């Protein structure tokens with residue numbers, strides 16, 4: 005983990021309220037898929053950095069790419085960052101996703117900005133013997149564009165939108181269970197809003213599916229390095245907490261309360 009001053013190369017809107025930011029790092033870092041960075045928003049008044057999944061990292065050019073949704077003040081300020089600005093960032097953070105040798109058939113279930121950490125998995129394994137089936141849910145067709153624009157590397161891709169303006173009307177979890185018999189996944193990786201992750205957990209339990217399933221949580225964070233406990237969530241069935249920033253953000257779905 006390093007604290008570096010990154011140069012903004014691009015910061016452009018790619019869908020309503022969604023921006024892609026490219027950051028040139030002063031030195032190379034080792035980034036695993038599903039890891040994140042903690043980025044200063046470039047304003048002295050907002051000292052806390054904001055966490056974003058590292059969607060792509062190119063070792064040769066040392067450019068990291070994140071996509072973010074403008075939510076509150078921090079991301080609003082970040083959306084005004086210009087090429088040439090210097091932003092402090094800490095990376096790589098978190099455990100990230102990993103795949104075992106025997107995980108040949110991989111299902112990716114993503115919702116909203118949760119698609120970004122899953123894209124980093126597709127990028128990391130695109131020249132491997134893994135077969136990916138992606139099930140992505142967005143509010144409307146305008147948002148689905150951002151997934152198609154960024155990646156077409158899945159062996160199978162299905163998209164759902166809340167309003168039915170692109171793909172099926174519904175959500176990613178419905179798509180996934182609708183295709184489960186064809187997918188026959190060895191492992192499921194997921195990231196998205198908590199209600200989506202809850203529906204995934206419930207669906208697996210109802211169907212008695214025991215395929216390993218890992219979810220990346222996007223809790224509100226403070227320090228990002230395990231010191232402040234802002235990001236804690238409960239371990240399932242125990243009076244014990246985990247820190248999403250340090251112990252996660254990726255957990256086995258049964259391990260944490262959603």
Ligand SMILES: Cc1cc2nc3c(=O)[nH]c(=O)nc-3n(C[C@H](O)[C@H](O)[C@H](O)COP(=O)(O)OP(=O)(O)OC[C@H]3O[C@@H](n4cnc5c(N)ncnc54)[C@H](O)[C@@H]3O)c2cc1C
Pocket residue numbers: 040054055056057058070071072073074075076077078079080098117120121221222223224225253
């Ligand atoms: C490991 C990790 C990876 C993430 N990756 C991405 C990503 O790739 N792209 C992306 O768009 N977002 C991502 N997020 C969420 C992102 O960090 C927050 O949306 C952002 O910090 C909000 O900052 P803000 O100052 O704009 O909002 P604030 O003013 O702090 O809050 C505005 C609103 O957003 C809510 N909010 C704040 N933090 C979070 C959060 N962590 N998750 C959900 N809601 C939140 C608040 O409750 C409030 O309603 C990630 C979060 C984590 C923990």
Ligand code: FES
Pocket residue numbers: 224225226227228229230231232233234235236247248249250
């Ligand atoms: S954000 Fe401080 S402990 Fe996780």
